[in-house]
Amino acid sequence: MLKTGDMAPQFTLKDKEGNNVSLSDFAGRKVVLYFYPKDNTPGCTRQACAFAASFAEFEKKGAVVIGVSRDGVASHAKFAEKYSLPFILLSDPELEAIRKYGVWQEKKNYGKTTMGVVRTTFIIDEEGNIAHIMPKVKPDTNAGEVLELI
Numbered sequence: 001m002l003k004t005g006d007m008a009p010q011f012t013l014k015d016k017e018g019n020n021v022s023l024s025d026f027a028g029r030k031v032v033l034y035f036y037p038k039d040n041t042p043g044c045t046r047q048a049c050a051f052a053a054s055f056a057e058f059e060k061k062g063a064v065v066i067g068v069s070r071d072g073v074a075s076h077a078k079f080a081e082k083y084s085l086p087f088i089l090l091s092d093p094e095l096e097a098i099r100k101y102g103v104w105q106e107k108k109n110y111g112k113t114t115m116g117v118v119r120t121t122f123i124i125d126e127e128g129n130i131a132h133i134m135p136k137v138k139p140d141t142n143a144g145e146v147l148e149l150i
Contacts, residue, residue, distance in 0.1 A: 007130075008023060009100035013090040016088075052085050066088045066089075070092055072091050
């Protein structure tokens, strides 16, 4: 299990245009890395729109915002276009980063236990270390809480 102070696990995933994006591309910058279950679902849409609404503030603070889910590149492209999302969305259908960051977990929904992405946000400092871990965040307040921390 990752903890504050650990070196953030490296990964390379496809963005909404199909380009490879690596965490190492952002060395020397703060990174807000948030994992979410699924494009176009109510909670995930509210969370993404909150990050979009605060995007200028993140930029002023020198932070890069990256959302990661299992959805494919085409799904991310439609999601980003529909809600005018200005930040990076990465596709992780093979669970590469999702597993490295420990967010693939058992979830209970309507009495059923399944495996899925637990909504979690990581703040990574300029040296590539995990500065904050925010588990099981609330979609509506996550962006504001992150802004306060950075």
